[in-house]
Amino acid sequence: MSENKHTTSGALNIFLVFLRLGLTSFGGPVAHIGYFRDEFVTRRQWLSEQSYADLVALCQFLPGPASSQVGLAMGLSRGGYTGALAAWLGFTLPSALALILLATGLVGFADGAMSSGLLTGLKVVAVAVVAQAVWGMARNLCPDTPRLTLMAVATCLVLALPTVYAQVGIIIAAGMVGLFAFRPAAGIVNDDWQVPVSRRAGMVWLCLFFVLLAGLPLLLQWFPSQALALVDAFYRAGSLVFGGGHVVLPLLQAEVVPTGWVQEDMFLAGYGAAQAVPGPLFTFAAFLGAAMISAPTAWLGGLICLLAIFTPSFLLIAGALPFWQQLRANARMQAALMGINAGVVGLLLAALYDPVWTSAIVGPKEFAMALVALIALMAWKLPPWLVVLASAATGWLIA
Numbered sequence: 001m002s003e004n005k006h007t008t009s010g011a012l013n014i015f016l017v018f019l020r021l022g023l024t025s026f027g028g029p030v031a032h033i034g035y036f037r038d039e040f041v042t043r044r045q046w047l048s049e050q051s052y053a054d055l056v057a058l059c060q061f062l063p064g065p066a067s068s069q070v071g072l073a074m075g076l077s078r079g080g081y082t083g084a085l086a087a088w089l090g091f092t093l094p095s096a097l098a099l100i101l102l103a104t105g106l107v108g109f110a111d112g113a114m115s116s117g118l119l120t121g122l123k124v125v126a127v128a129v130v131a132q133a134v135w136g137m138a139r140n141l142c143p144d145t146p147r148l149t150l151m152a153v154a155t156c157l158v159l160a161l162p163t164v165y166a167q168v169g170i171i172i173a174a175g176m177v178g179l180f181a182f183r184p185a186a187g188i189v190n191d192d193w194q195v196p197v198s199r200r201a202g203m204v205w206l207c208l209f210f211v212l213l214a215g216l217p218l219l220l221q222w223f224p225s226q227a228l229a230l231v232d233a234f235y236r237a238g239s240l241v242f243g244g245g246h247v248v249l250p251l252l253q254a255e256v257v258p259t260g261w262v263q264e265d266m267f268l269a270g271y272g273a274a275q276a277v278p279g280p281l282f283t284f285a286a287f288l289g290a291a292m293i294s295a296p297t298a299w300l301g302g303l304i305c306l307l308a309i310f311t312p313s314f315l316l317i318a319g320a321l322p323f324w325q326q327l328r329a330n331a332r333m334q335a336a337l338m339g340i341n342a343g344v345v346g347l348l349l350a351a352l353y354d355p356v357w358t359s360a361i362v363g364p365k366e367f368a369m370a371l372v373a374l375i376a377l378m379a380w381k382l383p384p385w386l387v388v389l390a391s392a393a394t395g396w397l398i399a
Contacts, residue, residue: 005308011086014079017044018071018090022279025067025091029281032067040074047077054324061337062320063241064313065248065282072317077155077195084314092310095279096286100302102273103266103290121369121395122272123265123360125388128373129275130352135378137348141341150177150339154346158250159354167250168240171343178339184331199322206319209312213239227296227304230261233287234308248282248309256288257355266291268359275388285309345352369394 017039025035032057039047047055059069068091075087142148157170197205216232231256241248249271256262270287277283289305290298361367373391376382 009319011079011082014075014083015090018075018087019094020090021071022091022094023326026280029065029067032280033070036070036074036293038239039098045073058320058324058342059317061333062316064238065241065280065310067319068280068282068310072314073195076197076318076321080196081318084318088225088310088314091279092283092306095274095283096302098277098307099270099274099287100290100299103270103287104298105300117396117398118269118392119228120360120366120387120398121392122269124272124366124369124395125275125373125391126268126272127352127356127360128387128391129369129376129384130271130348130356131374132377134345134349134352137341137345141338141345146181147338147342150342150348151173151346154343155349158347158350162354163254167254167347170347171240171340173341174346175340178342179332179336182335182338184334184338196320197318197322202319202322204319205315209239209315209319212311212315224319226294230289230296230301230304231294231308234289234305235286235311238282239312248284249345249356252284252288253351253355261293262288262291262357263293267279268356271356272391275384277385282309312371316326365398373375 021032021035021039022291025032037052041049041052055070055073056066059066059073062069068088071087071091072084075083075085077083079086138151142151154170154174158167161170212235216228216235220228220232234252237248237251237255241251253264253267257264257267267288270291271284274281274284274287283306285305285308286302289296289301289303290299295301296304361370369391373387376387376390377384
């Protein structure tokens with residue numbers, strides 16, 4: 001299975017494989033992992049079922065977008081650093097381009113009634129999408145009383161302490177609870193899949209991750225600029241998010257709305273629109289960068305925010321994979337992850353209430369739209385992109 005794989009899978013081939021996935025992978029990070037399994041385990045047999053499951057577990061443990069990190073790891077395995085870049089570009093570009101175009105269009109027509117109705121529809125459908133995510137994640141990640149309790153406590157603390165640092169502290173505390181309270185069985189190590197990164201190189205990437213995380217705020221104090229402030233904010237968001245795209249919502253909201261960089265209506269509209277496009281939800285950062293009130297904005301702002309929020313994912317994957325065998329066999333890390341996941345669900349539940357619900361549901365009309373959208377997603381099983389487009393059209397027609 002591994003013979004000549006680095007010579008037979010060039011960067012262009014990797015890019016085309018991931019471009020097809022980037023154009024067709026609707027449904028969010030959980031669905032993406034299903035698409036990847038079908039493509040890389042079943043169809044192409046690039047790795048075994050066990051190795052794929054272990055890779056997904058590792059990416060769930062690391063902060064950042066799990067599905068994009070799985071894609072980066074696959075590209076890194078098949079084509080080295082160039083392959084990782086090709087995989088990221090193919091999977092990310094379609095949704096990033098679409099969201100930047102939408103943001104520039106919404107900003108250009110922000111004063112019109114048509115845009116107002118469109119914003120309303122996108123904000124309302126965000127309620128349904130986040131509610132569906134909370135329900136699905138709670139069923140999978142909080143299946144017992146201790147983790148449900150941990151989820152509820154995390155929700156209350158996040159609502160009582162609505163700051164970025166409090167959210168990060170709650171996630172860390174949940175991991176500590178999991179470390180001491182939960183006892184999963186150790187994973188089975190399978191050595192059939194490797195990556196062309198040495199442990200020394202991995203240590204360099206990990207050190208660079210922490211240097212940027214600690215150094216960017218200091219650099220911003222010495223050389224203040226809007227562009228550097230964006231890099232700092234979005235790099236920090238990409239570094240501290242456990243649980244994938246949905247969970248980045250409260251961290252980004254705390255970074256860009258109180259500072260006045262993006263209006264709250266525009267923020268929620270973009271989050272709703274991000275559900276209508278395939279690919280990673282972290283490309284929501286491109287929308288925010290393009291929708292900035294002050295320069296850099298439009299295409300430049302979108303590119304800066306996009307690169308800043310995904311850079312931690314590359315550094316962490318390239319740094320962690322050389323030590324993969326030890327990480328995936330460590331039962332204590334798996335126990336900490338159980339607690340982190342429960343805390344993540346609580347954080348997302350708090351975000352469902354504020355800002356998603358409080359900003360979108362202002363009357364019975366919006367409640368009815370959100371209820372229909374939720375039923376369409378969970379009962380009728382309609383594609384998320386179709387529900388988002390229908391909700392946006394309904395808001396426009398009502399306006």
